[in-house]
Amino acid sequence: MPPSKKSPIQSSKKGVIFDRIDPRVYNNTKLMLYCEQCSHFDETHTFCTIGYDASKHTQAVTTHNYNLMGRIAVCRFMEID
Numbered sequence: 001m002p003p004s005k006k007s008p009i010q011s012s013k014k015g016v017i018f019d020r021i022d023p024r025v026y027n028n029t030k031l032m033l034y035c036e037q038c039s040h041f042d043e044t045h046t047f048c049t050i051g052y053d054a055s056k057h058t059q060a061v062t063t064h065n066y067n068l069m070g071r072i073a074v075c076r077f078m079e080i081d
């Protein structure tokens with residue numbers, strides 16, 4: 001499905017919230033955190049079908065943020081089948 005022509009959902013003025021995550025949990029648990037695992041993610045076109053900015057929650061970006069800060073940005077709208 002191609003991206004909607006409607007304007008995207010505006011993000012909070014506070015910016016992205018990065019949550020601290022325990023390294024033991026992050027490294028030893030199969031977590032459902034990434035857009036690639038979400039029902040709303042269109043893998044063909046790599047975008048969020050409900051209009052959020054998927055670039056902040058992909059596996060590559062989340063792993064990068066974790067390695068950089070020990071914190072990750074969790075999407076509050078993730079839906080897993």
Ligand code: SF4
Nearest residue numbers: 035038041048052075
């Ligand atoms: S709802 Fe959140 S986790 Fe799911 S595709 Fe959209 S941005 Fe990614």
